[in-house]
Amino acid sequence: MKIAISATGNDLCSTLDARFGRTSQFIIYDLDNDSYISVDNEQNLTSAQGAGIQSAQTIIKAEAEAVITGNVGPNAFRTLTAGNVDIYLGTGLTVQEAIDKFKNGTLQKASGNNVEGHWM
Amino acid sequence: MQISIASGKGGTGKTTIATNLAYFLKKQNKTVTLLDCDVEEPNCHLFLHPTWTSTEKSTSKIPLVNMSKCIKCGRCGDICHFGAIANIKDTVLVFPELCHGCGGCSIVCPTGAITESEKEIGDVQTGTADGLEIVQGLLKVGEPMSPPLIRSVKKYANTDDEFVIVDCPPGTSCPVIESLKNSDFILLITEPTPFGLNDLKLAVDVVNELKIPFAVGINRSTIGDSTVWDYCKEQNIPIILEIPHDRHIARAYSEGILLLKALPQYEEKFADILEHIKEVLPS
């Protein structure tokens, strides 16, 4: 199973980015063989909104089944849910710490968006 | 004839000029419709106290997907420039607040799975005050896109009327352009201050782009400095209205009393505006 983590850098030492839509990249971590890749979170938007939807599409394409991030708005939540991606919330962690917490089941699972729609 | 009242800066007196001009024309036995296109904050009604005779919901088109006909080809997501429709695994998601209503997805869908439904963007209210027809748009709170609502308001303009007066929103971007479209004449209201001058220049840039005849009106003309006059002279822009800073005007305005009702001596100023417009527009 693969999980995605919104991150400020491209390795496991980088910190978790609380932003989902505007994170610069995602670490896609494969739990089956403890390997990972980083994926640029490229945005191609005409409006100031919609970043969360595109981020969600990016990690669905990368075949992640769960994502760890800080904040998820309503559109990102809808998109992730449609893509059968579970959402876990964390803050102030490194990517490695987030993965460890995910493995031992101590991350909180989001049952809805935890922030309102926003344009940042 | 459509006369639009606009300004780059907010709070310069657009609504005061628009409502009083409409009132003045009506008093001259002209047929007049006043369109309040400042749909984010429509205020003409506060001075004219119209009796609203009808309220219609204004809507914009959004796609409606029938999943039983969808073959998941992904073309709807590809054509949308606004990210308003997304193909996710076994489903198609629509994000109404991102949709501009271009209809591309429904046209491109090969199986007819996408039809269009409507989302509410605000109300268009029509009413009368002392024989003056008034139409205003009222944008739904939280709805970002006002141009479609402005378009709906403008559809209510009675083409048989001798005058259509448009009160525009402040600024220089899309809602202003939408309001100014099809104007025969534009009156830009400003104040003689550095902010007023700066915003007037921005508004002049926009109006020049639209190639519509225009003039400037200076409100609170006795405050500030002379740079607005200097600029207009240099650019050959006629100044056809000057209203002094007058506590009585501010007071009447604050109470929602029409300037010409409180201080009828200002009628002449509005007569002058019409004289000027007649000169530049021979028809």
Added chain:
Amino acid sequence: MKELIIISGKGGTGKTSIVASLANIFDNKVLADCDVDAADLHLILNPDFKIKKEFWSGKTAYIYKDKCTQCSKCQELCRFDAISANFAIDKIACEGCGVCAYFCPQDAIDMRENLAGHVFLSNTVHGSMVHAKLGAGEDNSGKLVTEVRKHAKQKAEENNIPLILVDGPPGIGCPVIASITGADNILIVTEPTLSSLHDLERVVNLANYFHIKPFVCINKIDINPSKVSEIVEKCAELEIEIIGKIPYDEDITKAQVKKQSIVEFNQESQAAKEIISMANELKRRLNI
């Protein structure tokens, strides 16, 4: 890091004059002018326009005359009346949806990116300032506002600055929504007029929609004392705190003509004193 956004609903209530004064009073902050339609803060703060960044946004259709066979398919499909009878694109009407380009049987239409404005990263005597200019008649001011806020945040983060002070746009539409979403503090500047009272309620509703509790300041209080009481009542009803009452002062216009804020121009004026006391209140509330 805190962000304080000054908005008003109705234009011309004195937002920018108040922001310019606060810029003078608050110590360590980044300034941002989000009224990208009609930016005025630079007229007082005199930024150096140090870095100019292009703002590309949205697309406009372009028809290659040599490929076009005038089949009129594009005109039929365009919902924005952006293609004239002689197949010219009305750049202002074009929404950038790309439907014409997608369906053109001759492949004669391109969608071209717009240079919609510029963002400026500047220095002022009161600290860094981010501001912008939207091209005449361009749309997408909301996205430009987002750019301005993004750069202001970056600047604050890089230099560990605790406050971003934002001059917001009037209204309740796209640029205002872009200015306040995700922000933690809003100051609404209103004035004792019927129009402003009416707009106050709509802008408070907008803030509530985004779960932000605003503060209110009443400017030009002596225009109409009875309307001041109505605002006070309205704020009580909406459960919003009034943290400043500023008198009308001709010195504010005089200061503007001198390209100064009122607190620089005449610190002893009643308006300046009230603004200073409001600023102290804000410092306490925001814990800065």
